[in-house]
Amino acid sequence: MHAADHLPCGEAPHTEAAHAPPPGGEAQRREAPRRHEIPRRGEPPAKVVLQPAEIRRALTRIAHEILERASGADDVVLLGIPTRGVPLALRLAERLGQVEGRPVPAGSLDVTMHRDDLRLRPARALGHTEVPSAGIDDKIVVLVDDVLYSGRTVRAALDALGDIGRPRAVQLAVLVDRGHRELPIRPDYVGKNLPTSQREMVRVLLAEVDGEDAVLLGARPADRGDS
Amino acid sequence: MKRHLLSAGDLDLDDALLILDTAEELARMAERPVKKLPTLRGRTVVNLFYEDSTRTRISFEAAAKRLSADVINFSAKGSSVAKGESLKDTALTLEAMGADAVVIRHSASGAPHRLATWVKGSVVNAGDGAHEHPTQALLDAFTMRRRLGRLDGLAVTIVGDVLHSRVARSNVLLLSTLGAEVTLVAPPTLLPVAVAGWPCSVSYELDLALPKADVVMMLRVQQERMNAAYFPSVREYSRRYGLDAARMALLPEQGIVMHPGPMNRGVEIAAEVADSVRSTIVEQVANGVSVRMAVLYLLLGGSGGGQR
Numbered sequence: 001m002h003a004a005d006h007l008p009c010g011e012a013p014h015t016e017a018a019h020a021p022p023p024g025g026e027a028q029r030r031e032a033p034r035r036h037e038i039p040r041r042g043e044p045p046a047k048v049v050l051q052p053a054e055i056r057r058a059l060t061r062i063a064h065e066i067l068e069r070a071s072g073a074d075d076v077v078l079l080g081i082p083t084r085g086v087p088l089a090l091r092l093a094e095r096l097g098q099v100e101g102r103p104v105p106a107g108s109l110d111v112t113m114h115r116d117d118l119r120l121r122p123a124r125a126l127g128h129t130e131v132p133s134a135g136i137d138d139k140i141v142v143l144v145d146d147v148l149y150s151g152r153t154v155r156a157a158l159d160a161l162g163d164i165g166r167p168r169a170v171q172l173a174v175l176v177d178r179g180h181r182e183l184p185i186r187p188d189y190v191g192k193n194l195p196t197s198q199r200e201m202v203r204v205l206l207a208e209v210d211g212e213d214a215v216l217l218g219a220r221p222a223d224r225g226d227s
Numbered sequence: 228m229k230r231h232l233l234s235a236g237d238l239d240l241d242d243a244l245l246i247l248d249t250a251e252e253l254a255r256m257a258e259r260p261v262k263k264l265p266t267l268r269g270r271t272v273v274n275l276f277y278e279d280s281t282r283t284r285i286s287f288e289a290a291a292k293r294l295s296a297d298v299i300n301f302s303a304k305g306s307s308v309a310k311g312e313s314l315k316d317t318a319l320t321l322e323a324m325g326a327d328a329v330v331i332r333h334s335a336s337g338a339p340h341r342l343a344t345w346v347k348g349s350v351v352n353a354g355d356g357a358h359e360h361p362t363q364a365l366l367d368a369f370t371m372r373r374r375l376g377r378l379d380g381l382a383v384t385i386v387g388d389v390l391h392s393r394v395a396r397s398n399v400l401l402l403s404t405l406g407a408e409v410t411l412v413a414p415p416t417l418l419p420v421a422v423a424g425w426p427c428s429v430s431y432e433l434d435l436a437l438p439k440a441d442v443v444m445m446l447r448v449q450q451e452r453m454n455a456a457y458f459p460s461v462r463e464y465s466r467r468y469g470l471d472a473a474r475m476a477l478l479p480e481q482g483i484v485m486h487p488g489p490m491n492r493g494v495e496i497a498a499e500v501a502d503s504v505r506s507t508i509v510e511q512v513a514n515g516v517s518v519r520m521a522v523l524y525l526l527l528g529g530s531g532g533g534q535r
Contacts, residue, residue: 110252113264113294113524123228123529125245126252163261 046203046218050192055175055213058191059088062173063095065189070140073099075168077139078106081157082127084146087208088175092144105132109143109164111156131164141167142189146204148174151185176215178202228525231343231350235361235397240404247369249521250514254373256293257517267296270527273326275317276353277303277333282488282512283353283363287330290519296527299326314338318345328527331355349526357391357452363487364397366518368405370507371442373514374483379406384436386412386468387446387495390419390457394487395446399427412436414468416457433468437477444485445470445495461494471497475505483507 050058070076073096080089086108093106110127112118143157154172161170173189178196194217196202201220207213228242238246256262272291276284284300291298301321303309308317314333321329328349331339336356343350354360372378383402389395389411402409403426411422412430422429430436437443448464458464475484484496484506492498501508 113266113528118266118528119530121530123525123527126249128252129255159265163263164259 046201046216048214049194049202049217050176050215052213055191055215058175059091060095062189062191063092063099066092066142066171066173067096067099069171069188073097073102073104075139076104076142077132077134077136077167078104078142078144079109079131079136079157079161080106081143081145081153082108082110084204084206084209085144086128087206088146088173089142089144090208092142092173105134107132109157109160111153111160114156114159116152116156129160136161136165136167138166138168140169140171142171142173144173146175146206147202148172148177148185148187148190149180149202151181151183154185155183175204176202230526231339231352232361232522232526233339233343233350233352234359235364235401235404236359238361238401238404240406243365243368243401243404246365246518246521246525247372249525250365250369250517251373253520253524254514254517257513263293263295265295266524266528267291267294270296270327271299271325272296272328272330272523272527273299273301273321273324274353275301275321275329275331277308277331277338278354280332280354282515283332283360286512286515287351287353287362287519287523289516290523293516294520294523294528296327296523299324314342315345318342322346322348328523351522351526354393356393357396358393359397359400360393360487361397361401362515362519362522363394364401365522366511366515367394367398367444367485367487368401368407369518370485370511370514371407371483373510374507375441375481378402381407381441382410382439383407383442383444384410384412384440385444385446386433386436386470388417388448388452388457389413389422389446390417391449391452392446396425398444399425403427410436410440412468414458414464433470433474434477437474438479440478440482442483442485443470443478444487445490447487447489448491448494450491465494469493469495469497470500472499472503475500475503478505485511487511 066076067073078089078093080086089106093104096104107130108128110129112124112126145153171188174187175191176194177187177190178194180198199220201218203216205212205214229237274284274287288298326348328351329342329346330351330353331342332353333355336358338355339350339352352359352361368378371381375381385395385398399409409427410430411427412433415431484500486496486508488508490496490501492501500506
């Protein structure tokens with residue numbers, strides 16, 4: 001899932017990010033959300049559910065699980081779904097590369113043109129698609145996204161993949177699985193299972209996009225459509 | 228973005244950059260084995276062409292088909308227009324058939340603006356008289372940005388029949404929005420009276436303008452519109468305002484040569500220039516499809532009402 005905006009490549013991250021608070025302390029995240037706990041301009045307060053170190057450990061674990069399942073990284077290609085799936089894919093590729101001792105191809109796959117909710121809102125800017133030069137034919141493609149929610153983004157990604165090539169297998173890695181699936185899709189690798197209410201909103205912040213690492217859980221602002 | 232694309236002047240900097248960035252992503256799709264996207268499935272695009280056109284009509288048709296839209300081609304020849312049907316009645320007919328977008332080319336300036344008040348769908352101006360041709364300007368800007376890496380501060384010289392050129396007018400409006408510095412070069416008879424109010428400078432001497440031009444865009448001498456003695460002879464025009472190899476050598480090292488087509492080889496552009504590596508004429512055609520896909524996607528891809 002994505003924040004309501006898809007940014008064209010090369011554009012600065014959306015302005016909300018600039019107002020992101022410093023990550024909360026250890027004590028803070030065990031407590032129920034208090035008012036004014038994480039003041040974000042124009043948004044209700046949110047609770048930190050994953051700290052930078054926890055994100056780091058989850059990605060390291062996922063990297064090892066990928067290697068175990070694929071018996072090495074020989075045919076693995078990581079494709080991140082913009083916006084925040086892309087830096088996650090690059091981080092996973094870096095870890096796979098460290099373990100295997102050679103670079104693992106990673107890229108990005110924009111799914112905007114394949115979404116089923118295009119007509120529900122004004123046309124969005126496209127994200128960037130960058131498929132590694134070796135292609136995806138006969139490879140094990142691991143799709144990487146920040147939050148798995150309805151599953152519709154992943155469905156769109158599977159359609160988009162079909163136009164690029166024919167992988168041997170497609171797997172799905174997500175940092176947060178918040179449940180509420182609307183399609184028969186399940187992740188292969190999960191950073192954290194996070195039971196949520198549909199009234200809540202999960203926000204993943206990543207240093208590459210937002211200037212810091214954190215996963216936040218808060219009430220859904222009235223004007224927000226997804227995530 | 229607004230619901231229609233009628234004039235390059237309607238686009239602000241954000242809209243223009245959004246179209247160019249979207250086109251950039253779509254251009255990369257053209258390298259894939261499957262050059263088709265499902266985005267506009269079930270939408271209908273009508274090409275309503277009252278004037279002859281090859282590349283613009285085919286380009287719009289290819290763009291709409293690559294986005295999976297249904298395309299209906301309508302040309303005035305061999306239709307009820309030959310029986311005297313008015314533009315409004317034709318428009319209402321198309322509306323009744325469920326057209327989501329109408330791409331119109333018309334010999335009368337302003338025809339797309341009138342059409343936009345009659346139909347519920349989006350109207351895209353594909354050239355109206357000597358007025359505007361916004362998608363051509365967008366594809367020219369896109370080609371410049373791809374070749375030279377930037378638009379801001381770029382020196383663009385547009386040469387030739389500015390008076391009859393919708394391409395020149397749209398380019399001046401769009402390029403000035405994008406921060407390029409445009410110079411028009413033409414014989415005084417082929418400049419519109421109002422050119423002083425345009426956001427560009429004017430020169431009569433091609434040889435003086437070339438050494439500082441990053442881009443030189445040659446306009447077609449529109450012989451079908453040469454109904455008065457705008458210049459003494461084609462040969463004299465060619466000598467003073469045609470781009471030959473010697474003149475091309477005056478351009479800066481990375482300077483490029485553009486032409487919106489169709490070319491009159493030997494009149495405004497010499498064959499050796501048109502076929503040189505500096506010429507972007509073939510690229511312009513390929514880029515035209517990507518830019519028109521971007522325009523159709525941004526007008527039709529969402530819930531209507533345009534972006535944001």
